[in-house]
Amino acid sequence: MSSIxxxxxxxxxxxxxxxxGEELVVYPQNPGEVSSFIEFCNDEKISIIPVGSGTQIxxxxxxxxxxxxxxxxxxxxxxxxxxxxxxxxxxxxxxLAEVLKExxxxxxxxxxxKPNSTIxxxxxxxxxxxxxxxxxxxxxxxxxxxxxxxxxxxIKTGGKTVKNVTGYDFTRLFAKSWGTLGVIxxxxxxxxxxxxxxxxxxxxxxxxxxxxxxxxxxxxKRYSLMTFIGISNxxxxxxxxxxxxxxxxxxxxxxxxTHQLExxxxxxxxxxxxxxxxxxxxxxxxxxxxxxxxxxxxxGTDRRTLLNDLPRELDAxxxxxxxxxxxxxxxxxxxxxxxxxxAQEIKKILKDRLKELKCSFSDDRAPVDILYNxxxxxxxxxxxxxxxxxxxxxxx
Numbered sequence: 065m066s067s068i069x070x071x072x073x074x075x076x077x078x079x080x081x082x083x084x085g086e087e088l089v090v091y092p093q094n095p096g097e098v099s100s101f102i103e104f105c106n107d108e109k110i111s112i113i114p115v116g117s118g119t120q121i122x123x124x125x126x127x128x129x130x131x132x133x134x135x136x137x138x139x140x141x142x143x144x145x146x147x148x149x150x151x152x153x154x155x156x157x158x159x160l161a162e163v164l165k166e167x168x169x170x171x172x173x174x175x176x177x178k179p180n181s182t183i184x185x186x187x188x189x190x191x192x193x194x195x196x197x198x199x200x201x202x203x204x205x206x207x208x209x210x211x212x213x214x215x216x217x218x219i220k221t222g223g224k225t226v227k228n229v230t231g232y233d234f235t236r237l238f239a240k241s242w243g244t245l246g247v248i249x250x251x252x253x254x255x256x257x258x259x260x261x262x263x264x265x266x267x268x269x270x271x272x273x274x275x276x277x278x279x280x281x282x283x284x285k286r287y288s289l290m291t292f293i294g295i296s297n298x299x300x301x302x303x304x305x306x307x308x309x310x311x312x313x314x315x316x317x318x319x320x321x322t323h324q325l326e327x328x329x330x331x332x333x334x335x336x337x338x339x340x341x342x343x344x345x346x347x348x349x350x351x352x353x354x355x356x357x358x359x360x361x362x363x364g365t366d367r368r369t370l371l372n373d374l375p376r377e378l379d380a381x382x383x384x385x386x387x388x389x390x391x392x393x394x395x396x397x398x399x400x401x402x403x404x405x406x407a408q409e410i411k412k413i414l415k416d417r418l419k420e421l422k423c424s425f426s427d428d429r430a431p432v433d434i435l436y437n438x439x440x441x442x443x444x445x446x447x448x449x450x451x452x453x454x455x456x457x458x459x460x
Contacts, residue, residue, distance in 0.1 A: 079092060079100070089115075109446065114188070114449070114450065133184050139155065154182050154184065173199075176193070193396075194313075203235070261322075264313045266336040275375070278310050288324065294392035295390070365422050369422050370397050411425070
């Protein structure tokens with residue numbers, strides 16, 4: 065037993081503590097336990113790294129204790145008449161989606177890629193998923209928030225004035241804060257009705273350039289497009305004759321989806337069609353949910369660069385690295401490259417070739433707003449809440 069673990073068990077005997085590998089993890093079951101643990105860490109000068117299921121977190125640069133909200137996983141209130149839901153931060157996006165489906169409601173954030181991501185972790189990175197093109201990110205649907213500050217104070221935002229923090233919208237500041245401003249314990253969202261129909265269709269392509277041409281053709285129709293992603297043949301299970309394939313998802317009324325599919329059949333060489341919300345969701349989760357993106361080279365850019373400037377560069381790189389696989393998310397402007405070998409060498413080549421384009425890599429440390437840093441220092445005077453976060457470069 066480590067000295068920190070021993071102190072936690074002595075001071076907070078009801079708090080569940082566990083060792084996962086070499087990492088110490090605590091599992092509070094309510095906001096009171098979160099607050100008590102944070103106060104304890106302030107007294108002991110122990111760093112805290114908030115996580116949900118641990119699917120989104122980047123490893124901290126220094127030792128600390130992981131605080132998982134996974135045990136706080138209840139639906140607090142579902143207001144059908146108001147189309148709102150209040151949930152604890154540890155519920156996963158798929159768990160929530162399954163309950164909402166029974167009422168024909170939807171929180172428009174895709175769960176297919178990472179079904180075990182918790183609501184708190186999705187809020188902390190302002191996730192959108194593969195439907196971001198049509199529906200935005202999770203913070204677009206956020207109405208209210210409850211969180212514990214780095215000094216242990218419970219704060220509620222949304223609909224009420226937050227005492228002593230006039231001028232700051234905490235419900236928005238938590239977007240992309242990656243656990244540095246406090247621990248989210250509860251959130252309230254507006255919902256939308258589920259679409260009546262969903263349809264997925266798959267195209268094949270001999271190059272990334274051809275695939276992005278297909279994407280632009282579909283986008284030009286301004287149809288009810290939810291998702292457009294490109295995947296290399298091995299990941300999609302295609303034969304060797306096709307270098308990659310496009311996966312497109314439409315959603316809306318049955319009449320609209322049926323009509324749009326018929327028009328697109330005359331425009332594109334569609335190889336496969338899947339009809340029905342449950343069937344489409346099951347296919348997407350099977351395709352994307354089992355992927356482990358650790359070790360992937362991930363770069364982001366704007367949609368125009370992704371569809372117009374990047375394809376030929378990517379084709380050239382893939383031609384020289386035939387073992388590499390690729391996933392392109394047109395809605396989020398993301399490219400994931402799965403390098404079986406020499407990943408760092410390929411990343412260096414990418415940076416050299418793409419330096420004139422508007423691209424950034426997922427492990428680049430982004431500078432954050434000066435006001436954010438001032439707020440961080442005021443909220444976290446002892447610097448215990450995810451210090452040296454690998455996502456940010458502090459500016460003064």
